Amino acid sequence: SQQGEEDPQALSIQEGENATMNCSYKTSINNLQWYRQNSGRGLVHLILIRSNEREKHSGRLRVTLDTSKKSSSLLITASRAADTASYFCGLGTSYGKLTFGQGTILTVHP
Amino acid sequence: NAGVTQTPKFQVLKTGQSMTLQCAQDMNHEYMSWYRQDPGMGLRLIHYSVGAGITDQGEVPNGYNVSRSTTEDFPLRLLSAAPSQTSVYFCASSSTPQGMISGANVLTFGAGSRLTVL
Numbered sequence: 474s475q476q477g478e479e480d481p482q483a484l485s486i487q488e489g490e491n492a493t494m495n496c497s498y499k500t501s502i503n504n505l506q507w508y509r510q511n512s513g514r515g516l517v518h519l520i521l522i523r524s525n526e527r528e529k530h531s532g533r534l535r536v537t538l539d540t541s542k543k544s545s546s547l548l549i550t551a552s553r554a555a556d557t558a559s560y561f562c563g564l565g566t567s568y569g570k571l572t573f574g575q576g577t578i579l580t581v582h583p
Numbered sequence: 584n585a586g587v588t589q590t591p592k593f594q595v596l597k598t599g600q601s602m603t604l605q606c607a608q609d610m611n612h613e614y615m616s617w618y619r620q621d622p623g624m625g626l627r628l629i630h631y632s633v634g635a636g637i638t639d640q641g642e643v644p645n646g647y648n649v650s651r652s653t654t655e656d657f658p659l660r661l662l663s664a665a666p667s668q669t670s671v672y673f674c675a676s677s678s679t680p681q682g683m684i685s686g687a688n689v690l691t692f693g694a695g696s697r698l699t700v701l
Binding site: 513515561565 | 618631673689691
């Protein structure tokens with residue numbers, strides 16, 4: 474089965490800067506979701522984009538999906554120190570199964 | 584509202600021992616799943632269930648058994664623990680709108696269970 478591949482593996486920025494993370498995959502998907510994980514905690518859902526959508530916004534988050542390139546990006550604008558976490562893309566297929574990649578570790582310096 | 588509850592939070596086993604990781608949700612979610620998280624490997628799906636009495640294998644099912652006798656509970660059993668099963672285990676559930684085919688699963692995760700096998 475497929476997993477998403479997040480890029481970069483680690484990202485370090487200053488507060489106020491934008492953070493962009495990418496996710497690539499190999500086979501067809503029903504939807505793509507982004508999750509956040511704070512150290513030692515479970516994942517928390519951020520945003521979902523369906524395969525027939527190209528862009529979605531939620532607060533400071535912007536997600537794009539290019540099914541022709543089989544890739545997605547997550548943009549966090551005006552980053553805060555509290556955004557420091559690991560971010561994972563989840564690939565949704567029929568029958569509800571969701572698979573994840575290795576994640577991107579984001580560090581936002583105050 | 585407790586959400587997804589996993590027990591125990593920490594466990595140390597010796598090779599060959601058996602144990603069960605418990606997962607319970609109080610949201611009447613149809614879909615439940617187990618993942619393991621290892622450094623550099625991300626989260627990998629072990630088993631999942633689309634409803635009571637129905638289970639299926641994920642990406643890494645070997646060495647693990649599951650059953651789903653009730654909507655609320657989805658225990659993960661290790662019959663003979665091995666050091667390779669040292670990991671952090673997460674249970675996750677979701678309500679699947681309008682069936683599985685067109686629905687998009689938004690998962691609610693538990694806090695995790697850290698297992699060490701010596």
